Amino acid sequence: MATNLDIDLRCPICLEVYQDPVLLRCGHNFCRGCMQRHVDSAEETPMCPCCRDGFEEDSLYPNWQLSNIIAGLRDLGTGPSMEPGNLHCAKHKKELELFCKDDKQPICYICALAHNHRNHNCVPIDDAYMECKGVLNHSITMLQKEVTDRMAMHVSQGEKISRLLDNVESLREDIAGQFEAMRNFLNEKQRTIIQRIDDEESRVLRQLEENMLQISRDCDTMEEVIHDIGEIVDLGDKYQLLREYSSLKQRSESIYDPVLNKPIFNMDELHGPLQYGAWKQMKNIIRLVPAALRFDPRTANPKLRVSNLGQRLQYCEVQPQRPDTPERFTNHLSVFASTALSSGRYYWEVNVSEGADWILGVAAGSVNKKVCAVTSPDNGYWTIGHRSGGQYWAYDNERVVINPDLNVEMIGVYLDYEKGQLSFYDAEDMSHIHTFNHHFTDKLYPYFSVSPNVECANPSLELSHCDHGSGLPLSGGSDRAPEVPW
Incomplete structure (x- = not known):
């Protein structure tokens, strides 16, 4: 009850005991001086600081009853301290000279020895004030930042x-x-x-x-x-x-x-061979010729045979002995194309055997062809692949399964070297399969790998060339990069 009385007898503006209290029509009391300063600072009709109810300047009524109550309590010594800023303990009537860090409240010496605060971390009020003020100032600095x-x-x-x-x-x-x-x-x-x-x-x-x-x-x-x-x-x-x-x-x-x-x-699928995709639907309107690539037999694994003027690659268990040159893959069933790619834009298509295990993409010319490494970007490969059972996957930061409903017979591969984009498409309708984005710096080679499984004992890959056109890469001059938005 003492605590409530202590609150009720304090002005909501200055938080001190009422001095010459005045009453507004809304029922709230304030010190006359506090309210006069509030009225003087108001740009429009002043409002009650407590309830925001508007009032006229001449409607400040002296609250004699409240003044008499405060005076009576002062005489009895039971009310709040009349000295501004000199608060006393409501229970022991002693000055609040300590601050309890555990309960985070000012207390008197008797409170510090009582059961509620015994063994608590209590410090002088001035020390607590400086410490807490410093913490709040730091909070301001941090919040401003x-x-x-x-x-x-x-x-x-x-x-x-x-x-x-x-x-x-x-x-x-x-x-x-x-x-x-x-x-x-x-x-x-x-x-x-x-x-x-x-x-x-x-x-x-x-x-x-x-x-x-x-x-x-x-x-x-x-x-x-x-x-x-x-x-x-x-x-x-x-x-x-x-x-x-x-x-x-x-x-x-x-x-x-x-x-x-x-x-x-995501605009990756919009930066591909758009006109070539349209050509698939309107071959009499526009013709876009894939790059005329050839498998490089010097890099082919000994169990891979290159034929048909470098356009066909087939797995053969029995092959004539071939020299183990630095250019040849010996642990991967792989081969490079003979064309190095170091600038410009290129597009090529590959027919894949139904049910075969294959890997397609590009690889850095510096890859180690004598070790069996994961065909991931970390090792210089950017590839997608197929495994028996119908699973298609891509190696980005890790191996991920792509489009489980995919079933393709011809893969389109699009490379924009400067832009750092390598995209794969279903060449039948140019639907987007997967895109790699990477800042290429090494010389790249189209990369192909094919291996047998229980479904396909002699798998093959075949580079698809059109019967017309020059078969040049899509680079240089005024040629525009084709794009595919499907």
Whole structure:
């Protein structure tokens, strides 16, 4: 009850015992001086600091009854201390000279010896004030740094949106340009592709804008905490600071790093042989000739036979003895193509035996052909493969299964060396299978591997060439990189 009386007899503005109390129509009391300063600082109709109810300046009524009660309690010595800032223990009427760190509250010496605080870590009130003030000042510094970091993140998200919009617009123009030559036949296809881009753009933009909104909310929350802590610290009232310390510290520590969306505008499948895919459907309108590759017999494993002018590769258990040269694969059933790739854009197609085990892709020219290594990027290989039972897989950072419903007879491989993109397609309809992204620096060679299994004892691979055209790689001059958006 003493605690409630101590609260009831204090002005909500200055938190001291009422001095010349005045009463508003809403029923709240304040010191006359505090309320006069509040009215003078109001730019519009002043409002009650407690309930925000508006009032006129001439509606401040002296509360004589409350003044008499305070005077009577002062005479009895049972009310709160009349000296501002000189609080006393409600239970023992002693000055609060200690601060209990365990319970985080000011106490008197008798409280420190009592059962509730015995063996607690109690320090002088002034020492506690300086320590807690320092902690809260540190919280302000840390939160200000967090605000700065959030603002930088906010700017970064804006830059990502700008880059996204630029990339999307560039992609739209590129696709529109390639379809110009086939406009009459491909209008419906183009609308479908643009809609997919718009949907992806909307999805990514929506998540990036959600990130910006979350960051803004975090900043508002932290600014509010900073403001509240700053008010308490600037007030200079050590007792008020210590009373609010636990709550303010908890609020300052309850702000965690934002969990932002990490959208990816995946355009890999849109950067492939688009016109060649259209040619598969409209061969009389556009013709895109795959690169004229040949298997290099000098690199072929002794159990692999190269025939048909370097276009066919077949596993043969019995083969004539071949010299073990540095160029030859001896542990992998593998072979390189004879063409080295170090710049430009290339596309080639490979027919695969039904049920055979095979691996296709590119490999660095520096790979060790004498050891049996995993065909992964860490070892200089970028490949996809097939194993008996219908499983298709790709080696990126680790081996992953891709599209369990896939069933292909011809694989299309597209390489953009400068862009660092290697994409695989089902060459029958140019549907996208898998894409690697890597900064290539070594000279690359098309890589092929084939091996037998219970379903296919003599598997083979065959490079597919068209009967017309030069068969040159898609590079140099004004040639544009083909793209596939399916």
